[in-house]
Amino acid sequence: MNAGSLPHLFARLAALERRIRDAVAARRQADPNPDDPFRGLYLSDEAIEALLASRREPFVPFQATGTAGRLGELAEVAKLSSLDVELLLVALAPDVDSRFEQFYGYLNDDVTRRRATAGLALRLCGLPEAAAAGRSRLDPASPLVAAGLLVVEDRERPFLSRSLRVPDRVVNHLLGDDRPDAALTGVARVVDEPAVSVDVGRLVHGLTAGIRLVYLRERPGGGAAELGAAALRQAGFEVLEVDAARLRGEPDHAELVRAVVREAVLRGAGVVLGPVEEEPPLRAMGHPSVPLVVFGSELWNPQWSVDPPLVQDAVALPAASRAQLWRDRLGERLAVGVDPASATAHFVLGPQQIARAAQAASVSAVVDGGVVTVEHLRAGARGQNAAGLQRLARRIEPAVSWDDLVLPGTVVGLLRELAARAKHRGRVIDEWRMRPGGGRGRGVTGLFAGDSGTGKTMSAEVIAASLGLDLYTVNLATVVDKYVGETEKNLERIFTEAAGVNGVLLFDEADAIFGKRSEVRDAHDRYANIESAYLLQRMETFDGIAVLATNLRANLDEAFTRRLDVVVDFPVPDEDLRRALWDKCLGTTVPRTDVDLDFLAGAFDLAGGHIRSAAVTAAYLAAEAGRAVGMAEVVGAVAREYRKLGRLVGAREFGPYLELAAS
Known part of the structure; x- marks a missing residue:
């Protein structure tokens, strides 16, 4: 925080208070009944006569001075004029010093209206209420309102009686609080440091040259969000990353968009928005001081914006960069001889996915001995898969080699x-x-x-x-x-x-x-x-x-x-392969006795899937009988498999075991 922020802010408010004192004194002099205890609750005949006798004149104008501290930084980023700053201070005062509520209630001649109205704010700045130059600083396109620094309320009222309010986030920022707006939780986050260091020279050149709209087309493993964040950082901006899907799904979507713009202006940040699948709110997010980096997997749609963006593909990181990311995240926790780049070379992962996969691998390794193995790395990488495909296809975790x-x-x-x-x-x-x-x-x-x-x-x-x-x-x-x-x-x-x-x-x-x-x-x-x-x-x-x-x-x-x-x-397996299949399918853990593998391979022309099915059936028969798997169980299982296939169970195939096939 700038060390001179609060003293400068309080000095400006003290100057405002002096003008308000003068305004109150002038108001009392013109008041036909200044000691009326019900002042502000009704309009007397004398008050109406006083209003008819003179026009409402502005108070003493403020003296434009230099603006320092956070107020000065905000004025520079939001492109605020000296009049904008003074209007902001007039609206801000009740949130910093509660006495201003009473001041404004008196000056509004209404004890229930404890915030400055548009008309009062203009007069306190020394401007007539009908001054177009002053009124324009409070319209929706003005720097104060467009950036969300000032809210003009009571839209159903005439313009001059509308209340002016400064959002809590702006007040807190000027008082030194850097916490993001709580309304943005789960929708936006401040990125302290980009997860990857890549060549972003072209993007940085565009941002520093004044380009305020960039579109990055996300390719598999490209890490468009990280690319945009790195470019904004190198161009001198903080980074505010916004989840486009969550933003679009919130019921108060429009208000959240305004909160995003306000947060970016307060921080002097650029916005990284995505992934976008349909038209993003570019017009609502547009601000001359806020660069906007949008990313998505589709081609840029020129109907999304009147201004063409700087377009670039976000391609997959080079192998060396991916390897360095893995090592930076895992460090000394890697098992001896494990090369994370080689173990995960065929995975298509972006920088954030690598960071999360490395963290997941480290967590798994804690309960498995403390060092990260190839299995931990690959399990962590698999954990980054999106869940959408599981609704369209059946997921199988491989258990064979x-x-x-x-x-x-x-x-x-x-x-x-x-x-x-x-x-x-x-x-x-x-x-x-x-x-x-x-x-x-x-x-x-x-x-x-x-x-x-x-x-x-x-x-x-x-x-x-x-x-x-x-x-x-x-x-x-x-x-x-x-x-x-x-x-x-x-x-x-x-x-x-x-x-x-x-x-x-x-x-x-x-x-x-x-x-x-x-x-x-x-x-x-x-x-x-x-x-x-x-x-x-x-x-x-x-x-x-x-x-x-x-x-x-x-x-x-x-x-x-x-x-x-x-x-x-x-191919359909030959006799040698069938023998190996019978041996493999019966396995080493199933108890068996006197199983003639040579006979099974030579007599029964079955594919591997049918052999496996017969072996499983034989195991069930043996378990029911309470004994080891023998030829009786295997031949009986083969006979069942033959019947499923529509084949005849005859002496030519079953030979001396034909009686067992009938059981």
Whole structure:
């Protein structure tokens, strides 16, 4: 706080009091009955005669002097004239010294009107009530009112009898209180220091050159809010960050917008507003002293503002900057040998998300030994995912690993390649620029094709687990719609939500929505082709990790295949793989005795999913019987699986165990 703020403010109020004393004395001299004990409660005939006999003249004008302290700083930021400052002091006085309430009640000739009216304020400043130059300083577009420093109340009254009030936040600020307006709690916050140091030279140059509207288009991991805050800081402004969604959702929306502008003016701050999804209140927030940085994921809409903004993309931070952020936040708490940048390279996180993820990792580490491991880092990063996608897809926390896969080596190799693409896409696409032009996104997409039960969904879960990500399986019931155009809208919502989530998106039964385009014979064919064409374009711009799983690869449009990074064909397991699958599915914790794995693998031509189902059924049968899993339970479970599949239970497959199959 400026050391001279309060003495200067009190000196100005003392000067106002001297003028009020003169005004009271003059008022008493002209009063036909100055000792009337009911003064201000009624109008006597003598008072009316006195009013008719003379015009109401202004009092002694104030002497314009220099303004110092917080009052001077506020006058400079809000572009207040000396008359504006004096009007502000007249309205402020009752909030600092309660005697002024009685003064104003007497001068208003109404003991119930204890604040200065517009007419009284003008006369105390030495101006006639009809002076246009003075009245204009109190209209809605004036510096005092537009900045929210002065409120003109009683709009239903004639202008001169309207009361003037200074909001509590302004009074507190002039008295040295720096706490933000309590009305802004949960809507706006003062950013002490930006969370990231980035190159903001272009933005700083624009702000210092007088540009007061900036629009930052948020790209995945871009951190537009931090970018805007850093630019404002370097341009010499404090930063007030406003949550656009919460601001828009409050019932007293207009009043909160005024409070935001007032807070920014009092602090000499710039406003960072976002993320915006529809027209923001730019006109209401516009103030010549308050730079406004707006951010959102969409392109700037020129209809939002008459004045064009300075537009810039907020792109993802370079790998080195992300790594430094992790280290700054975690410091010595990292486990030995853990590189946070490498462990989270495939996560798309902005600066604030990294800060929150690091804090979450530290909290988890406290109860797990005190040091932050790779698992803590990835769990903290996953915790930053938005919840919107969970309303459109089922979230699965992976509980499997590469060791749980029983697949041919070539298939596992392709799966590892897909995981590697997801892990290193930042370097290949962003740093090495291996996908330039065409509006193509940073996404990684794969196709898993094969019969039911061959391991497609489990493989997607393994890839998600290896990357430390969650798996989101899309429910086709929430996507496919019988009405024209609705399927595309549903998919767009999924892709939009998925862009802000660090996870693997799995479209099971993908041929239902990614099917071949056909010859147009009727309107249904035409709209089906439009739907497929939309999906082709949308997949190109997708920035996430997506896996399409299908039992019918031949039904997929060939144009989709070209846009896929990896295509994996899942074969029906041969005898050796089936033996490994039986051994893996029965596991090491389930008690078993005399289970002939060689017979099971050779006799029963089952896919991995059916083998797992049979193993679980066998475990239940053994638990019910109170014994270890044996051939009786396994063969009985296989027979049940055959019946589910519509197969015959015969001697050719079951051989010597046919009797067990009948039980």
